[in-house]
Amino acid sequence: MPRTRSPARLIVALSVAALLAVFLVYTSLAGGGTPSLRPSQLPGHTGKVSLAGKVVGPVRGDAHAAPLRFKLRDINGTATVAVLYRGSVPDLFKVGRHIVLDGRFRHGTFVGKRDSLVTKCPSKYAPKKSG
Amino acid sequence: MIVAVVLGVLLTVACVVFVARPFLRDPEARNDRLDTLSEPERRRIALAEERDRALAALKELEVDHRTGKVSDEDYRELVGSLRRQAAEALRALDTPTARPAERVRA
Amino acid sequence: MPELGRAALVLCLGLSFYAVVAGAYAARKGLRRLALSASNALIAAFAAAAAGSAVLFVALARHDFSFTYVAQHTSSKLPLGYSLSAFWGGQEGSMLLWLLVLTGYSAAVIVLNRRSAGDLLVWVVPVLGTIAVFFSFMLVAVSSPFATQTAPAEGAGMVPSLQNPYMLAHPPLLYLGFVGLTVPFAFGMGSLLARRADERWIVATRRWTPAAWAFLGIGQLLGSHWAYVEIGWGGYFAWDPVENAALMPWLAATAFLHSVMVQEKKGMLKIWNMLLVILAFCLSLFGTFLTRSGILNSIHSFTESSIGPWLLGFIAFVTAASLTLVFARLPLLRAKTKLESLVSREASFLYNNLLLVALCLTILWGVVFPILSELVRGESSAVRGPYYNFFLRSFGLPLLLLMGIGPLLAWRRSSLRALGRTFAWPAAVSLAAGGILLAIGAGSSIPGLIAYTFSAFVLASIVLEFLRGTRARHATSGGSWPGAFSELVARNRRRYGGYVVHAAIVFLAIGIVGSSAYDTNRQAKLRRGESMTVRGYTLTYRELVERQAANAREVRAVVDVHSGGHLVGTLRAGKNFYTVENQISNEVAIRSNWKTGEDLFLIADQIQPNGTVYFKALVKPLVNLIWLAGFVFLGGAVIALWPDAREQRRLVSRYGALPAEA
Numbered sequence: 001m002p003r004t005r006s007p008a009r010l011i012v013a014l015s016v017a018a019l020l021a022v023f024l025v026y027t028s029l030a031g032g033g034t035p036s037l038r039p040s041q042l043p044g045h046t047g048k049v050s051l052a053g054k055v056v057g058p059v060r061g062d063a064h065a066a067p068l069r070f071k072l073r074d075i076n077g078t079a080t081v082a083v084l085y086r087g088s089v090p091d092l093f094k095v096g097r098h099i100v101l102d103g104r105f106r107h108g109t110f111v112g113k114r115d116s117l118v119t120k121c122p123s124k125y126a127p128k129k130s131g
Numbered sequence: 132m133i134v135a136v137v138l139g140v141l142l143t144v145a146c147v148v149f150v151a152r153p154f155l156r157d158p159e160a161r162n163d164r165l166d167t168l169s170e171p172e173r174r175r176i177a178l179a180e181e182r183d184r185a186l187a188a189l190k191e192l193e194v195d196h197r198t199g200k201v202s203d204e205d206y207r208e209l210v211g212s213l214r215r216q217a218a219e220a221l222r223a224l225d226t227p228t229a230r231p232a233e234r235v236r237a
Numbered sequence: 238m239p240e241l242g243r244a245a246l247v248l249c250l251g252l253s254f255y256a257v258v259a260g261a262y263a264a265r266k267g268l269r270r271l272a273l274s275a276s277n278a279l280i281a282a283f284a285a286a287a288a289g290s291a292v293l294f295v296a297l298a299r300h301d302f303s304f305t306y307v308a309q310h311t312s313s314k315l316p317l318g319y320s321l322s323a324f325w326g327g328q329e330g331s332m333l334l335w336l337l338v339l340t341g342y343s344a345a346v347i348v349l350n351r352r353s354a355g356d357l358l359v360w361v362v363p364v365l366g367t368i369a370v371f372f373s374f375m376l377v378a379v380s381s382p383f384a385t386q387t388a389p390a391e392g393a394g395m396v397p398s399l400q401n402p403y404m405l406a407h408p409p410l411l412y413l414g415f416v417g418l419t420v421p422f423a424f425g426m427g428s429l430l431a432r433r434a435d436e437r438w439i440v441a442t443r444r445w446t447p448a449a450w451a452f453l454g455i456g457q458l459l460g461s462h463w464a465y466v467e468i469g470w471g472g473y474f475a476w477d478p479v480e481n482a483a484l485m486p487w488l489a490a491t492a493f494l495h496s497v498m499v500q501e502k503k504g505m506l507k508i509w510n511m512l513l514v515i516l517a518f519c520l521s522l523f524g525t526f527l528t529r530s531g532i533l534n535s536i537h538s539f540t541e542s543s544i545g546p547w548l549l550g551f552i553a554f555v556t557a558a559s560l561t562l563v564f565a566r567l568p569l570l571r572a573k574t575k576l577e578s579l580v581s582r583e584a585s586f587l588y589n590n591l592l593l594v595a596l597c598l599t600i601l602w603g604v605v606f607p608i609l610s611e612l613v614r615g616e617s618s619a620v621r622g623p624y625y626n627f628f629l630r631s632f633g634l635p636l637l638l639l640m641g642i643g644p645l646l647a648w649r650r651s652s653l654r655a656l657g658r659t660f661a662w663p664a665a666v667s668l669a670a671g672g673i674l675l676a677i678g679a680g681s682s683i684p685g686l687i688a689y690t691f692s693a694f695v696l697a698s699i700v701l702e703f704l705r706g707t708r709a710r711h712a713t714s715g716g717s718w719p720g721a722f723s724e725l726v727a728r729n730r731r732r733y734g735g736y737v738v739h740a741a742i743v744f745l746a747i748g749i750v751g752s753s754a755y756d757t758n759r760q761a762k763l764r765r766g767e768s769m770t771v772r773g774y775t776l777t778y779r780e781l782v783e784r785q786a787a788n789a790r791e792v793r794a795v796v797d798v799h800s801g802g803h804l805v806g807t808l809r810a811g812k813n814f815y816t817v818e819n820q821i822s823n824e825v826a827i828r829s830n831w832k833t834g835e836d837l838f839l840i841a842d843q844i845q846p847n848g849t850v851y852f853k854a855l856v857k858p859l860v861n862l863i864w865l866a867g868f869v870f871l872g873g874a875v876i877a878l879w880p881d882a883r884e885q886r887r888l889v890s891r892y893g894a895l896p897a898e899a
Contacts, residue, residue, distance in 0.1 A: 008576040008587060015591045023599070026627055033606055033618035041616055050619060064762065064843055064851045088842045088853065091812060091821035135241040142288055143248055146281035150255065153270040153277070165267040167356050168433070176435050179891045184502060191502075191648065197712070198705035201647045202655040209649065 034102065039072050040079035042105045050102050051110055056080055057095040063087055063117075072099070072110070081105075085112035092119040178224045185217035238292055239304060242383040245289035249336065250373035252282040256366035264359040264430070272359045276347045279362055282369055283340035290337050293330065293382055297321055302388040306330060312394035312817055314788055319400050325408045326395065328529050328544065329382035334409070335525065336372040338416040343369065346420055346445070353889065354441050361427035368419060371551050380543050394818045397789070403463035410456030411483055415521040417449025418490060422518035422559075425511055429562050434569045439497045439510070440888055444878050446497070450490045451874040457483050458867045469825035471758065471838050471855045473863070476625040481604050482524035485597050489517035492593040499586045503648070504573030508563070509590055511570065515559045516594070520601075522552050527604065578650035585643035592639070596632040600625065630684050634691060637746055640739050641695035644702060662701055667694035685754030692743045692750075699736050699743075706733070726876065734877025741870035744862045748834070751859025758855040765848055772856040774837055775799040776808075781848050789813040791824070794841045794850045798828060810841040810852075834861040 036050045053072035061068045063086055073080040075098060085101060093099065099119050103112040148155075168176070192213060196206040260275030262268070293306070297320045302308040310323035310330075325331045343365045350358050376382070421442040428438035460483070461473040474480060493513035499506050530545030563570070576583055603620045611617035645659045670693035671686065679686045703722070706729075711721035726733045761769035763778040770776070777797045784791045793811035797804060808826035815822065828837040838855040845851075 007579055011579070011584075011587060012591070015595070019595050022628075022631060026624070033610065033620040033624075036607060036617045036619050062843075088851075091823050132240075135238050135244075138288075139241050139244040142245065142285065146248060146252060146278075146285060149281050150252065150274050150278045153273040157270060160270060163269050165263065165269045165272055165356070165359060167267055173433075173435070176437070176892060180435055180504075183887070183891055184504065187502060188648065194706075194709065195647050197709040198702075200645060200651075200655060200659050202652060202658070205647070205650075205652050205655060 036100075038074045038077065038079070039081040039110075040074050040077055042081055042110065045105055048102060048104055048113070050100060051081075051083075051112075052098065052100045053081075055093070055095050055097050055099055059095060063089045070095075081110050082108070083110045083112060085117055087112070087115035087117065089117060090119045093117065175224070178220060182217070182220035182224055185213065185220045189213045189217055238296065238301075239383040239385050242289045242292035243377070243381065245285045245292065246333075246373055246376045246381070246383070249282045249285035249289065249340070250370065250377050252278045252285060253340075253366045253369035253373055256282065257363045257370055260359065260363040260366060264363065272362075275366075276351070276358065276362045279340065279366055279369070280344040280347055282366075282373075283337075283344040286333075286337045286340045286373075289376075289383075290324070290333060293324060293333065294321060297323055300392065302390075302392050303385050304382075305384040305386045306382045308386070308389055308392040310393065310395060312392040314817065315392075315395055315400075318405060319395055322399075322405050322408075323395060325412070326399065327382075329376070329380050329384075331408070331412075331525075331529065332372060332376055332380060332544070333382050334412050335416060336369065336376060338412050339365070339369055339372065339419060342416060342420055342445075346423075350441055353892070354437060357424065357427055357431055357433065357437055357441065360430040361423045364423040364426045364430075365419065368423075368555075375544055375547060379547060391817075397813065397815050397818060397820055397822045398467050401463060401467050403459050403467070407456055407459045407463060410452050410459065414449050414451075414453025414456055415483075415486065415524060417445065417452060418486060418514075418518050418521050420445040420449065421493070421514050425514045426559055426562060429511070429566045429569070432566065432569065436501055436504075437892060439501055440892070444880075446490070446494055447874065447878055450487065450494055451870070451878075453483065453487045453490065454870060455867060457487065458864070458870075462864060462867075465860075466825065466827065467822075469823045469838075469840060471840065471853070471857070472753075473860075476603070476622055478604050479528045481600050482527040485600055485604075486517050486520035486524055488593050488597040488600075489513060489520055492590045492597075493517050495586055496590050499583055503583060505576065505583060506586070506590070507570040507572060508567070511563045513590070513594075515556070515563070516597075519552055519556050519559075520597070522548070522555065526552060580646065580656070581650045582643060582646045582648050585639060585646055589636070589639055589643065592632045592636045596628060596636075599628040599632075633746075634684065634687055637688065637691045637695065637743070640742065641691070641698040644736070644739075645698055659701075663694045663697035666697035667691065669693075679755070682750075682754035685750045688746055688750045688754075692747050695743050696740065699740050702736055703733070730879050730881055731877050734873050734875070734879070737873030737876060738870055739873075741866045741873055744866035744869060748859050748862030748864075748866060751834070751862070752836075752857040755859075756855060756857045758853065760842075760851070760853045762849060762851050769852065769854065771837075771854045773800055774854075774856065776839065776852070776854055778850060778852070781811075781844070781850070782809075786813075788817060789815045789822075792844060793824070794844065794852075796826070796839060796852075798837065808837070808839045810839040812841065812844065829861055831861070834859045834865075836860045 034048060034050050035045065036052060037045065039051065039053050042049075042051070051072060052075070054075050056071040056073045059068065059070040067084045067086050068089065070083055070085075071080045072083050083101070083103075085103075097119050099117055101112045101118070102116040103110055105111075189210070192201060192206065192209055195201045196203075201209070256275045256278040259271055259278065263271035263275055293304075295301075296304045296307050297311060298317060300307065300311055300313050300315070300320065306327060306329055307323070310326045311320045315323075323330070325334045343362075346365070347358065347362065350361075421438075424438040424442050457480075460480070464475075465473040493510060493516075496506050496510050496513055500510050526545070526548040530548055576587065578584065603624055607617040607619045641663060642660075645656075645663075647655065667690050671690040674680075674686055674689050679689060703725075706725045707718065707722045710725045711718060714721065714724065716724075757772045759769060759771040761767075763769060765778060765780060768775055768777040775798070777799070779795045779797055782793050782795060784793075791811065791813050793809040796808045796810065798806045798808060806828050808828055810826035811824055813822045813824055823840065826839045828839075830836070836855075836857045838857060840853040840855075841850050842853050843851040
């Protein structure tokens with residue numbers, strides 16, 4: 001039965017409302033994003049965060065057995081923090097590399113979450129996709 | 132270095148000539164009017180699109196009916212109005228007011 | 238030679254600028270020769286861009302390190318193919334590629350449309366020219382690939398993971414896609430500028446849009462495959478911002494591609510289509526911005542980057558200008574017909590638009606979230622996989638189902654009885670499939686089970702479409718069944734090619750679901766002779782071998798694979814140590830089971846000096862369907878894009894070919 005008013009507008013309006021509802025439900029349940037911090041910003045954060053910085057030697061230990069220990073410095077600064085990490089280590093990892101890893105800041109040391117270490121390309125684009 | 136300069140000059144000259152070509156070929160153009168669409172032409176195009184839409188809708192209805200997407204009842208309901216629409220569109224295109232005015236060629 | 242390159246770019250800038258100014262003036266005042274001159278200028282701009290590109294290609298091939306760009310991205314031992322591919326490896330080169338492809342498309346569009354759509358073309362030229370002006374300006378004044386230096390003895394070399402055949406094809410294909418979206422955008426804006434209320438612009442871009450969309454899709458698939466085999470973490474897509482940068486315009490383009498069909502047939506959704514084409518184009522510019530401006534590292538590195546602020550400004554300009562134009566021409570975009578029923582093919586296209594745009598916008602929100610939170614709170618906060626996967630499921634699953642429902646609906650409205658009949662078989666097949674899958678244990682992932690059930694529905698409806706269509710054709714024109722089938726497809730290339738593409742998307746969905754919802758992974762530390770098991774495979778680490786290749790030392794752990802009691806293969810996973818670049822790359826081993834589409838994926842995570850290796854083994858069911866889907870996608874796209882003489886004649890009679898200019 002043909003309708004006199006187009007239901008298209010109603011559909012669009014309902015969909016926008018539905019989308020907002022889904023969005024709000026999700027973000028309120030899942031919490032906001034994970035903060036991405038530099039070593040200088042760590043003090044005061046006790047929850048799970050993502051830490052990005054430049055690897056500073058000496059690098060000691062073994063990520064698979066005894067934890068890997070190194071320091072991470074602000075990419076554009078001097079603040080450093082001691083890092084403890086267990087898990088897989090990307091091959092590009094070395095002193096001077098920019099890396100990101102998740103974890104928690106505890107008693108002055110950043111304890112990394114298992115397998116969360118990723119290297120970031122220091123140049124202007126990610127080497128994974130040069131497009 | 133010399134090669135670069137020569138190639139650069141050649142490229143530039145070629146591009147400039149190509150850009151100027153319409154003016155070089157036709158310096159004293161009697162008709163420099165761009166063929167834009169006149170009002171009757173626009174109407175004709177709108178009607179032609181109308182006609183093609185109606186004919187295509189009719190064809191799709193036939194296909195949908197034959198492949199079972201449209202029931203016999205629905206087909207009978209819809210085909211009448213679609214045929215009328217198509218006939219109207221064809222008729223509208225044939226009336227003299229819809230024909231575009233003869234373009235004046237230089 | 239760098240002077241020639243620089244000169245060519247300056248020339249390109251000048252020609253594009255002329256095309257904009259002269260083209261706009263000529264279109265406004267109705268000047269035939271000036272309009273022709275402007276479009277010639279754009280063609281000449283392509284020649285200039287090509288000349289500049291040739292200079293860079295030659296410098297790369299010759300490893301001419303006096304070009305700063307060449308020294309930064311190649312080394313003297315780099316093979317020719319990869320040296321040439323360094324063209325798009327850096328910021329400056331990729332901007333030049335954008336310009337080259339843009340002017341190339343512009344030239345082709347002009348040459349092909351001059352006679353038949355001249356009146357529309359006069360407005361398309363200034364739009365294309367504006368974009369060309371921007372990119373050539375960036376290349377001339379902000380970020381030139383032709384900077385020179387005193388040539389160092391050796392170049393910096395190419396990152397080893399980029400030295401891969403996939404990387405030869407992936408960026409050019411992506412660019413053919415990104416830049417290709419400029420064409421429908423320019424025609425849409427041109428149509429508004431010319432104050433036309435007809436669908437000429439859609440007809441003119443009928444093949445350009447799906448072609449660009451297909452390039453973008455295949456380019457992304459190649460990129461994913463590269464990530465799978467080369468980066469080797471066991472996955473193929475990580476919701477990385479640069480991956481999202483390509484996905485978003487593709488989703489918007491998918492919506493646009495479908496929605497214009499409704500405009501052509503029913504004269505509806507005109508405003509939607511203008512907004513969708515603007516969204517798709519702006520997202521492809523935004524994608525370039527994301528990958529090149531450094532903004533993803535931080536606001537700080539963004540403001541330090543040379544092109545970031547410029548790109549952002551240009552995107553803002555394009556968005557504002559095009560939206561203003563749409564608003565100003567709103568009366569032209571009134572729909573000819575109204576939506577009559579919520580259960581009709583028109584409505585399903587509307588739902589399609591809504592779902593795709595919703596998915597696209599949630600991904601966009603996820604991408605800009607860190608940037609916005611840094612602006613607002615001073616510290617950036619990122620959303621991760623779970624956020625994206627939630628919305629992919631929320632919107633993707635309904636989209637999957639819609640692919641099966643939409644084609645079964647009739648135009649204008651569908652009665653419940655007709656629906657019941659057409660849906661009966663696909664619904665039955667999908668319920669049966671669901672039952673079987675549940676029985677074999679697919680219930681471990683509810684979204685996975687739903688996805689499989691929907692996939693069965695869609696595949697069944699596609700098969701039915703082909704069957705019913707062939708039967709109907711056979712009934713009318715007789716002949717053999719294969720003959721009826723090929724005639725059916727030949728006469729309805731877009732529809733049946735589209736169905737094949739839909740089937741490809743379903744394979745893609747099945748492959749993604751299988752390899753992410755039903756995968757297994759195990760980690761173990763093995764000494765020589767020890768074994769690990771994963772999902773029915775037993776992996777025995779035999780020995781460590783080393784080999785010196787041309788530019789790397791290759792270390793491999795040799796692992797025997799047993800399944801069902803006997804030896805089925807040997808895998809060699811390990812690492813390459815590159816001498817010149819001083820880098821290590823991860824070399825994974827993959828064993829594909831072609832009968833089940835399953836992959837056994839082995840990573841040698843860490844190799845100790847004493848020969849102990851930390852292994853990670855993954856079993857990914859159905860993952861090879863994803864790559865197969867790429868081929869099916871390509872086939873369907875070729876069918877849909879194949880030229881159709883009858884359709885051409887019909888269009889010529891509708892719009893009439895204008896008398897030749899000049």
